[in-house]
Every structure is written in C-alpha cells, then in structure tokens.
C-alpha cells in the first residue's frame with residue numbers, strides 16, 4: 001500500500017491535460033460485451049478500469065491496451081458468471097449485469113460489495129431489469145438472473161434518476177425485442193456518452209428534450225470505435241486544488257459545458273474562470289470566499305462527486321459555508337479527516353457547515369473513499385507543513401497520475417510505499 005507525502009503551501013501553476021472519464025468508460029466497457037469487436041480511445045489508466053478488464057477477461061473476452069486505446073474482442077466469451085472477488089473490486093461492477101444478461105440470456109453475479117458512501121442499493125437496477133423480462137433470484141449473496149424467452153422492451157419510470165440503473169436498462173434494452181422508454185432517467189454526460197457509443201454500434205437510441213430515453217431494440221450491434229469524453233470530476237478536482245493554493249491553471253481536453261454547475265460555485269469562492277474551446281483557465285483567489293449553499297443534485301445540478309474537493313476549498317474560506325449532500329446518505333467521511341488538519345466542520349445529517357479558518361495544518365489523514373481522498377490531498381496542498389495521506393488506493397481508482405499531475409503544477413507531493 002502506498003501513501004502520499006505532501007508539503008503544503010505551494011501555489012499550483014501550469015497546464016494539465018484531463019484524462020477520459022471514469023464514469024463513462026466503465027459502462028462503455030460493459031457495453032463492449034454486446035459487440036464482437038470495439039476500440040475505445042481516451043481510455044484512462046485507473047484501477048477501476050483494470051477491474052473492468054478483469055471482469056471482461058474472466059468472461060473469456062480479450063482486452064488489449066495500446067497507450068490510451070483499448071480493443072475488446074468478445075467472440076471468445078464463454079461464461080456469464082462474475083465471481084465475488086471481481087464484483088467487490090469495484091462498486092460499479094453492477095453495470096455489467098444488463099450487458100451480460102443481454103448477451104447470454106442469463107447472468108450470475110455476486111451482490112456488489114458494501115460501500116463507503118453509505119448503503120448503495122441496487123433495487124432500481126433489479127426492478128427495471130425484471131420489467132424487461134429478467135427473472136432474478138437471490139441465492140447466498142449471488143443473483144441468479146435468467147431470461148425465459150427473450151428480453152422485451154418496456155416502459156420504465158425511475159423514481160430517482162439513478163445513473164447506474166439507467167445504464168443497466170440501456171444495455172439490456174438495445175437488443176431487446178421492441179421499444180423501451182425510460183422516464184426520469186439520469187442525464188449525466190456519461191449517459192449521453194454511453195448512448196453515443198451504442199448508437200455508433202448500431203443501437204437505436206434517442207434522448208428526448210425532456211431527457212426521456214427511447215430505445216428501439218435491434219437484432220445485433222456492430223464493431224465500432226469511440227473516444228471517451230473528458231473526466232469532468234477530475235477537472236473539477238484539479239480546479240479546486242489550484243484554487244485552494246491561490247494558483248493558476250489551464251486545463252486542456254475538457255468539456256466546459258459539463259461543468260456549468262461547478263463554475264458559479266468556484267466564482268463565488270473568488271476564482272476567475274475563462275473557458276475557450278476545450279480548455280478552462282482558472283485564477284484562484286488570495287483566500288477563498290465562503291459558499292452560501294452548495295447542494296448536490298442529479299445532473300445538471302452540482303455533482304456529488306465534486307462535493308468533497310469543494311468542501312476542502314471552503315475549509316480556508318473567509319467565512320462560513322454550507323453544503324447539502326442530497327445524493328448519498330453518508331458522503332461526509334472525509335470531513336472527519338479534514339478536521340485533523342484544523343478544519344472546523346459541523347455535520348448534521350445531510351448538511352455540513354464549514355467555518356473557514358485562516359490556515360490548515362499538515363496531518364496524518366486516511367482516504368475514506370475516492371473523491372474524499374482527493375479532497376484530503378486538496379486540503380494538504382494548502383496546509384502549513386507536511387501531510388501524510390494514506391490508503392491512496394481509493395484515489396487511484398479514479399485519477400490517473402494524480403501525484404505526477406500535481407507535481408507538474410509545482411506541488412511537493414511524493415508517493416512512497418508504506
């Protein structure tokens with residue numbers, strides 16, 4: 001297990017190219033199961049991506065990476081079971097369910113592992129797949145899924161726009177018989193990216209103006225290539241890391257239109273932002289100003305994944321900030337670690353009240369989850385003295401070359417083996 005040692009207090013300056021989106025590439029890798037041969041460009045190098053490769057190869061597929069491009073050949077697929085150790089490696093492995101069941105007419109998967117963000121139920125995934133004709137039986141921690149005859153399109157209204165459930169329905173519905181309509185689906189850019197990938201492969205998917213997704217089942221999908229969209233959460237994280245140090249950064253390979261809910265919050269903190277083409281330029285404030293109210297919401301609202309780095313930024317604001325976490329019940333674990341660095345955070349259920357302090361101080365802190373871990377590094381970059389950030393395997397699930405990127409901007413951060 002490795003850890004980061006960070007000496008805080010250096011302004012970050014420079015340019016950074018943002019990698020492909022984790023939350024896009026994972027469902028797209030699951031979608032490759034529906035196609036004989038796919039090539040995916042801008043595929044980030046992340047442990048969650050490796051976990052997806054492991055699932056694919058375990059099912060008998062061939063995965064070859066050349067630089068940022070990955071080809072997946074599925075003709076050799078010879079199984080429909082995803083064993084427990086692979087399901088536990090990555091929480092979002094559940095998105096393979098829709099694809100495996102569509103490809104094989106059955107699937108056996110272990111329940112995905114418990115989660116650091118609180119209970120992460122999959123009831124919407126399962127009830128939606130049942131509507132498409134999947135029979136699901138639970139057996140000793142495994143889900144035995146079978147399709148009697150064939151998958152059939154259905155109208156599904158999601159009570160909450162779950163990202164993963166929307167993806168699972170899309171994957172199962174592409175080659176189902178007839179039309180599937182998803183009311184109140186998730187509208188995240190990663191959903192649109194998955195739809196674009198599937199469309200390129202011949203799927204008939206249409207996203208209506210109110211977000212409703214219409215899928216006309218086709219017999220077969222065909223070999224295709226696709227370039228994954230840039231990671232908006234990695235971009236938001238590096239913007240917070242720069243802002244907290246009062247630095248200046250130019251992010252390249254980004255889609256600023258995916259960050260419209262994040263920009264006003266950074267501006268409220270006193271950042272100056274300029275977007276041009278696929279770039280974002282940020283100039284951080286001397287000291288961040290407090291944030292009146294940051295409420296996480298399904299897209300196009302403020303992303304829950306950016307809540308923790310934004311909380312880190314608010315820790316040294318010149319006043320009191322309020323954050324409200326509306327997506328996950330238990331997404332403030334990083335707050336306890338931030339208080340070890342001198343932050344003043346009061347939690348009351350979904351609400352966090354952050355009283356800004358003039359300075360944080362270095363401390364030994366433990367990553368609690370992916371984005372929470374990134375938030376601790378963000379705070380450590382601005383803290384006085386040295387911080388030790390452990391359990392960075394969480395960070396490596398979703399950020400490629402995190403320490404290297406920060407170093408390239410002038411941060412003093414090194415990765416050491418414990």
Ligand code: UD1
Pocket residue numbers: 022023024026092119120121122123124125126160161162163164165186190304305327328329
């Ligand atoms: C995805 C993202 C994750 C992000 C989240 C919310 C990926 C790989 N992960 O996760 O980074 O934080 O969207 O934007 O894309 N829920 C249920 N029942 C279900 C499914 C979800 O109650 O069957 C609840 C969850 O407990 C949670 C909320 O719905 O409270 C949002 O979950 P969901 O949108 O499904 O998130 P994920 O797809 O897990």
